Amino acid sequence: xxxxxxxxxxxxxxxxxxxxxxxxxxxxxxxxxxxxxxxxxxxxxxxxxxxxxxxxxxxxxxxxxxxxxxxxxxxxxxxxxxxxxxxxxxxxxxxxxxxxxxxxxxxxxxxxxxxxxxxxxxxxxxxxxxxxxxxxxxxxxxxxxxxxxxxxxxxxxxxxxxxxxxxxxxxxxxxxxxxxxxxxxxxxxxxxxxxxxxxxxxxxxxxxxxxxxxxxxxxxxxxxxxxxxxxxxxxxxxxxxxxxxxxxxxxxxxxxxxxxxxxxxxxxxxxxxxxxxxxxxxxxxxxxxxxxxxxxxxxxxxxxxxxxxxxxxxxxxxxxxxxxxxxxxxxxxxxxxxxxxxxxxxxxxxxxxxxxxxxxxxxxxxxxxxxxxxxxxxxxxxxxxxxxxxxxx
Numbered sequence: 001x002x003x004x005x006x007x008x009x010x011x012x013x014x015x016x017x018x019x020x021x022x023x024x025x026x027x028x029x030x031x032x033x034x035x036x037x038x039x040x041x042x043x044x045x046x047x048x049x050x051x052x053x054x055x056x057x058x059x060x061x062x063x064x065x066x067x068x069x070x071x072x073x074x075x076x077x078x079x080x081x082x083x084x085x086x087x088x089x090x091x092x093x094x095x096x097x098x099x100x101x102x103x104x105x106x107x108x109x110x111x112x113x114x115x116x117x118x119x120x121x122x123x124x125x126x127x128x129x130x131x132x133x134x135x136x137x138x139x140x141x142x143x144x145x146x147x148x149x150x151x152x153x154x155x156x157x158x159x160x161x162x163x164x165x166x167x168x169x170x171x172x173x174x175x176x177x178x179x180x181x182x183x184x185x186x187x188x189x190x191x192x193x194x195x196x197x198x199x200x201x202x203x204x205x206x207x208x209x210x211x212x213x214x215x216x217x218x219x220x221x222x223x224x225x226x227x228x229x230x231x232x233x234x235x236x237x238x239x240x241x242x243x244x245x246x247x248x249x250x251x252x253x254x255x256x257x258x259x260x261x262x263x264x265x266x267x268x269x270x271x272x273x274x275x276x277x278x279x280x281x282x283x284x285x286x287x288x289x290x291x292x293x294x295x296x297x298x299x300x301x302x303x304x305x306x307x308x309x310x311x312x313x314x315x316x317x318x319x320x321x322x323x324x325x326x327x328x329x330x331x332x333x334x335x336x337x338x339x340x341x342x343x344x345x346x347x348x349x350x351x352x353x354x355x356x357x358x359x360x361x362x363x364x365x366x367x368x369x370x371x372x373x374x375x376x377x378x379x380x381x382x383x384x385x386x387x388x389x390x391x392x393x
Contacts, residue, residue, distance in 0.1 A: 002040070002049050002050070002051035002052075002055070003055075004055055004058045007037075007040065007049075007051065007055055007058045007059055007062075008058060008062055010035060010036070010037065010049075011037060011058075011059050011062040011063060012062070013035075014031060014032060014035050014037060015062075015063075015066050015068065017031070018031045020066055020067050020068040020069060021067070025069045026104060026105075026106070028068065028069055029069065029071055029103075029104045029105070030100070030104055032063075032068075033047045033100050033103055033104060036048050036049035037049075037059050037063075038103045039056070039084075039103070040052075040053070040055050040056050040059060041053035041055075041056065042088060042099075043088075046088070046096055046099050046100075047099060047100065047103055054287070071103060071104060071105045072105055074337045074338075075105065075108070075336050075337050076102070076105045076108055076109070077233060077337075078108075078109045078110055078111050078147065078148060079102040079103075079107070079108065079109035079154075080102070080103065080233075081229055081230060081232070081233030082109075082111060082156065082226045082229050082230045082233065083102065083109045083111075083154070083156050083226075084099055084102055084103070085225060085226075085229045086156065086173075086213065086222060086225045086226045086229070087099060087175075087213065089225055090173070090213050090214045090222050090225070091213055092210075094210065095175065095210075095211070095213065098154065098175070102154075107152075107153040107154055108148055108151045108152045108153060108154075109148070109152055109153075109154045109155065109156065110146050110147060110148045110149045110151075110152035110154075110155045110156075110178070110198075110200075111146065111147070111155065111156050111226070111230075112127075112143040112146060112149075112155045112156065112157040112158070112176060112200055112202075113125075113143070113156075113157075113158055113223070113226075114143060114144050114145045114146070115127060115141070115142060115143055115144060116142060116144045117142075117393065120360075120361045120363060120364050122158075122223075123167045123168045123171065123220060124167055124388070124391065124393075125141075125158065125159070125160060125171070126141060126160060126393075127139065127140065127141025127142065127143065127157075127158075127159045127160060127202060128140050128141060128159060128160050128161075128163075129159035129160065129161050129172060129174065129207070130161075131161070131209070134209070135208075135209070136206040136207060136208050136209065137159075137161075137172075137174065137206070137207045137208075137209065137212070138204055138205070138206055138207075139157070139159055139174070139176070139182075139202045139204075139205040139206075139207055140202055140203060140204060140205075141159065141202050142199065142200070142201050142202070143157075143199070143200040143202070144188070144197075144199050144200075145188070145197050145357075145358065146185075146197060146198045146199070146200050147196060147197055147198075147358075148336075149178065149185045149198035149200050150185050150187065150195075150198055150334050151336060152178045153177070153178055153179060154175060154176065154177060154178060155175070155176040155177075155178050155200075156173070156174075156175065156176075156213075156226060157173070157174045157175070157176040157207075158171050158172070158173050158174070158219045158220075158223050159171070159172060159174060159219075160172075160388065161216055161217060161219075162217055162388075163387065163388045163389040164387050164388075164389060165217070165387060165388065166383075166384060166385055166386060166387060166388065167383065167388040167391065168220045168384075169217055169220070170217060170388055171217070171219035171220045171223070172212060172214075172215075172216050172217060172218070172219040173212070173213040173214050173218075173219035173222040173223060174207050174211055174212055174213065175207075175211040175212075175213055176202075176205065176207055176211070177207075177211075180205055180206065180207075181204075181205070181206075182202060182203040182204045182205035182206070183200065183201075183202060183205055184200070184201040184202075184203070185198050185199075185200050186198060186199045186200075186201070187199075187332075187334055189332060190350075190351075190354070191350045191351075191353065192347055192350045192351050193329070193330035193331060193332060193333075194332070194333045194334070194335055195332060195333070195334045196334070196335055196338060227360065228296070228298055229298075230298075230359050230360075231298035231299050231301065231302040231359055231360060231365070232285065232286075232298035232301065232302075234301075234302050234305060234358070234359045237282070238282070238283070238286065239279050239282070241276065241279070242272075242275075243279070244275065244279075244309075244340070244341070245275075245308065245309050245312040245313060245316075245340060245341075245348060245352070246271065246272055246275040246308075246312055247341060248316065248341055248345070248348070249268065249312055249313075249315060249316040249319060249345075250268070250272065252316065252319060252320065253268060253319065259319050259320065259321065264315065264318065264319055267315055268315060268319075271308065271311055271312050271315060274304075274308060275308055275312070278301070278304045278305070278308060281301065281304075282301055285297055285298065285301055296368050296369065296372035296373050297373065299360065299365040299368040299369050299372075299373075300365075300369050300373065302359055302360065302365060303362055303365050303366065303369065305355065306352075306355035306356040306362055307356070307362070309340075309348075309352040309355045310352045310353065310355065310356065312352075313345070313348040313349040313352045314349060316345045316348065316349070317345050317346065317349045320345055323345075324345050324346065324349075325346070326344070326346060327344070327346040327347070327350075328343060328344045328346070328347065338351065340352075367379065
């Protein structure tokens with residue numbers, strides 16, 4: 001069993017062989033992956049050493065102290081937080097070879113799940129994948145709210161392969177090459193002025209069966225791994241005290257005493273405490289991940305993340321008064337990442353509105369918490385045993 005001392009030794013060997021100051025960034029990251037220091041809890045040969053997940057912090061601290069480059073996790077968050085754990089759990093040996101360029105950041109990933117016709121009911125998706133004999137799958141349909149699709153080389157995709165069974169049973173999971181013929185990405189401009197999201201149209205896209213992840217018709221179960229990891233990635237990110245949205249408004253409060261009122265003070269105190277409790281709860285959730293796969297607890301974290309971001313950003317705009325109504329730039333852009341703290345209060349206020357939709361709507365996540373965490377009775381449903389093709393649309 002690899003321990004902390006051995007990991008420190010391995011990390012120092014990496015730093016000696018590839019000094020960060022004189023080594024090309026990508027070359028250093030590749031060497032780190034090959035040394036098993038990317039995800040220490042992953043298997044040997046796939047960026048890890050089969051070590052306890054908790055020991056990743058030992059490696060990260062050593063590398064940070066040495067000024068080593070990271071893999072820009074915000075830019076490749078979908079690959080790291082959603083695609084990688086799903087491929088690791090369900091992928092073939094060939095598919096797992098995609099993990100190295102994914103972690104290094106050579107290839108960006110996106111997520112082709114949501115559809116305009118399915119709304120919050122992801123299992124009602126209508127994108128069709130039809131197999132030609134024992135060969136390729138031919139995919140037709142439309143996806144929406146797809147972050148990073150304009151940058152992505154690969155996508156995780158779920159499509160309907162059997163319309164004659166209930167909706168959850170007829171879905172299959174694929175790895176889609178975004179450079180293949182028939183994949184069209186269109187910008188989807190948001191209230192912020194940016195087109196961080198995209199629409200993706202799939203027209204006769206051919207996907208080899210070798211890029212199917214999991215069994216035919218088992219896509220919903222595979223997708224649960226992706227979704228549980230997504231919610232943890234969004235709601236359970238590691239932050240320092242006063243990290244995230246609470247930081248800018250706290251800074252403004254300290255530096256601008258002329259803006260303070262008693263009412264705003266009370267509200268800020270309450271939100272500061274909630275943000276800190278949520279941060280510590282996220283740390284506990286990450287520690288629980290050491291023992292296994294993420295569960296429905298991530299839904300609760302993502303709920304708290306969305307609610308707090310919207311309340312804090314609203315308070316910040318109110319605190320700033322007329323200044324809070326200003327907006328820095330409405331230029332149409334297609335950014336590589338979301339920068340909540342690098343923009344002004346108006347951007348944070350507008351962008352946080354999407355937090356209760358992306359990664360699962362708050363209404364759906366409330367149902368998950370109620371049923372899977374609290375053990376409450378599920379809501380009555382009439383569509384569970386009805387073939388997808390017979391559902392009202």
